[in-house]
Amino acid sequence: MFSKILIANRGEIALRIIRACHELNVEAVVVYSEADRDAPYLKLADEAVCIGPASPAESYLNISRIISTAEITDVEAIHPGYGFLAENANFAQICHDCGIAFIGPSVEAMRLLGDKIEARKLAKKAGVPVSPGSEGILDNEAEALKLANKIGYPVIIKAVAGGGGRGMRVAHNDISFRSGFNAAQSEAEVAFGDSRVFLEKYIVDPRHVEVQIMADKKGNAVHFYERDCSIQRRHQKMIEESPCPVLSEKKRKELCEAALRIIKEADYENAATVEFLMDKDQNFYFCEVNTRIQVEHPVTEMVTGHDLIKLQLHIASGEELKIKQKDIKHTGVAIECRINAEDPANNFAPSPGTITKYISPGGPGVRIDTHVHQGYTVSPNYDSMVCKIIVHQDTREEAIATMKRALGEFVIEPIKTTIPACLDILSHNLFVKGNIDTSFVEKSL
Numbered sequence: 285m286f287s288k289i290l291i292a293n294r295g296e297i298a299l300r301i302i303r304a305c306h307e308l309n310v311e312a313v314v315v316y317s318e319a320d321r322d323a324p325y326l327k328l329a330d331e332a333v334c335i336g337p338a339s340p341a342e343s344y345l346n347i348s349r350i351i352s353t354a355e356i357t358d359v360e361a362i363h364p365g366y367g368f369l370a371e372n373a374n375f376a377q378i379c380h381d382c383g384i385a386f387i388g389p390s391v392e393a394m395r396l397l398g399d400k401i402e403a404r405k406l407a408k409k410a411g412v413p414v415s416p417g418s419e420g421i422l423d424n425e426a427e428a429l430k431l432a433n434k435i436g437y438p439v440i441i442k443a444v445a446g447g448g449g450r451g452m453r454v455a456h457n458d459i460s461f462r463s464g465f466n467a468a469q470s471e472a473e474v475a476f477g478d479s480r481v482f483l484e485k486y487i488v489d490p491r492h493v494e495v496q497i498m499a500d501k502k503g504n505a506v507h508f509y510e511r512d513c514s515i516q517r518r519h520q521k522m523i524e525e526s527p528c529p530v531l532s533e534k535k536r537k538e539l540c541e542a543a544l545r546i547i548k549e550a551d552y553e554n555a556a557t558v559e560f561l562m563d564k565d566q567n568f569y570f571c572e573v574n575t576r577i578q579v580e581h582p583v584t585e586m587v588t589g590h591d592l593i594k595l596q597l598h599i600a601s602g603e604e605l606k607i608k609q610k611d612i613k614h615t616g617v618a619i620e621c622r623i624n625a626e627d628p629a630n631n632f633a634p635s636p637g638t639i640t641k642y643i644s645p646g647g648p649g650v651r652i653d654t655h656v657h658q659g660y661t662v663s664p665n666y667d668s669m670v671c672k673i674i675v676h677q678d679t680r681e682e683a684i685a686t687m688k689r690a691l692g693e694f695v696i697e698p699i700k701t702t703i704p705a706c707l708d709i710l711s712h713n714l715f716v717k718g719n720i721d722t723s724f725v726e727k728s729l
C-alpha cells in the first residue's frame with residue numbers, strides 16, 4: 285500500500301478519499317483553491333496546499349501546480365476523484381512521466397474508452413449489443429444523411445470525444461438531421477476541440493442502467509452489480525438506486541457479464557462504470573465507459589458492503605483483487621439523492637451562499653456524504669452539489685420511506701436546495717412503481 289497520496293479534487297469526494305486513506309493508514313495531501321481555504325475537511329487531511337484562485341482552470345484543472353504539489357509533498361500517487369482531471373488521459377500520462385501513480389486506469393485504456401467510436405468497436409468485439417449506427421466517423425453531410433435514412437429515424441448524432449450528453453443532437457427527419465449534424469460538429473469542436481461525430485439509432489426514452497466494475501493489474505475483474513440512474517435532469521443525475529427495480533435475475537446476469545467482457549477486452553484496471561441504455565423490452569445497448577469513480581458509488585457500497593475507494597487504492601498500489609465474484613453479494617435496496625444548491629421553483633437556478641442553519645438527518649439506514657456544515661459558503665465557482673443522502677433497507681418500499689423521512693429532517697437554510705424536488709419524485713406514483721425512464725423528470729416533475 286502507498287504511504288502517502290495526493291487528492292486532486294475538492295468537496296465531498298476529497299473528504300471521502302481522505303477517510304479511505306486514514307482507514308488504510310495512508311497519509312492524505314489535499315490541494316485547495318482560495319475559494320475553499322476555510323473548508324473544514326482540509327483540517328482532516330495530513331497536509332493541505334493552496335494551488336491557486338477559485339477558477340478551476342487556475343487550480344483544480346491546473347496540471348503543473350498539482351504535479352508541483354505532488355513533487356514537493358513527496359506523494360507516491362494521485363487520486364483524481366470525479367470531474368476535473370479524472371478522465372484526462374494527458375494528466376494521467378504526466379503523472380506516470382513524473383513517477384507518480386495515477387489512481388485509475390492506464391493511459392491507454394483512458395484514451396481508448398475516451399474515443400466513443402473505439403469504445404463502440406470494443407463492445408462489438410466483446411459481443412455486447414450496441415445501438416445500430418455508423419462504423420466510423422462521419423465527416424461528410426451527404427454520406428451521413430444517407431446513413432441516417434438507412435438506419436431509420438429517429439437517430440442521434442454524438443461527438444466521438446463526447447460523453448455525459450454533451451455534443452449530442454437527435455434528428456427525426458432529413459431537415460432536423462442536416463441542422464443537427466452541423467450543430468453537433470461545431471458544439472463538439474468548441475467543447476472538446478474535436479469536431480468528429482458518429483451516428484446511432486435513437487432509443488426513445490430509455491432507462492440508464494450502469495454496471496460497477498473493479499479490475500486489478502493482473503487481469504482479474506469483478507462486477508458489483510448495477511445502478512439505475514434514470515432519474516436525471518439535463519444529463520445531471522438526481523436519484524440513483526440499486527438494484528434496477530425491473531431487472532430479472534437473468535437480465536441482470538447478462539448485463540453484468542457483458543460489462544465485464546468489455547472491461548476485459550480493454551485490458552482495464554481500477555474502477556470503471558459501464559453505461560447501458562435499456563429499452564421498454566429490456567433490450568440493453570452499450571453506451572459508454574466512465575473511467576473514474578462516480579458520484580453515485582455509495583449506492584453500490586451500501587448494497588455490496590465493499591469500500592470502492594479503498595479497493596481503488598489497493599489496486600493502484602499493485603495488489604491483487606482479494607475478492608472473488610462469488611463473494612460479492614447484493615443485499616437489499618439502496619437509493620441516493622443528490623442535494624444541490626439549486627432552486628427547483630425557479631428552473632433549478634443555482635442558489636449559492638452561506639448556510640446559516642444546517643441540521644443533518646441520521647438514524648437507521650441513512651448515510652450522509654458531504655463536506656458541508658453550518659457556516660459553510662456554497663461557492664458559485666463549482667458544481668452545486670452540497671450533499672448526497674444514501675439510504676439502505678431490505679426493500680425498495682422501505683428505502684423510499686427512509687429517504688423521505690431523512691429528507692424531511694434535513695434543514696439547510698437560507699439557500700435553496702433540490703430537497704423538495706427529490707421529495708416530489710419519491711412520492712410520484714410512477715417512481716414508486718419503478719416505472720421510470722430518462723424522460724421522467726422532464727415529463728412528470
Ligand code: MV4
Pocket residue numbers: 415440447448449484485486487488490491492513514516519559561571572722
Ligand atoms: C442515447 C440515447 C438514445 N439513443 N443513445 C446521454 C448521455 C450519454 N451517455 C448518451 N446519452 C444518450 N444516448 C442512443 N442511441 C439517449 C441518451 C440520453 C440519456 C442517456 C442516459 C441518461 C440520460 C439521458 C438523457 C437523454 C438522452
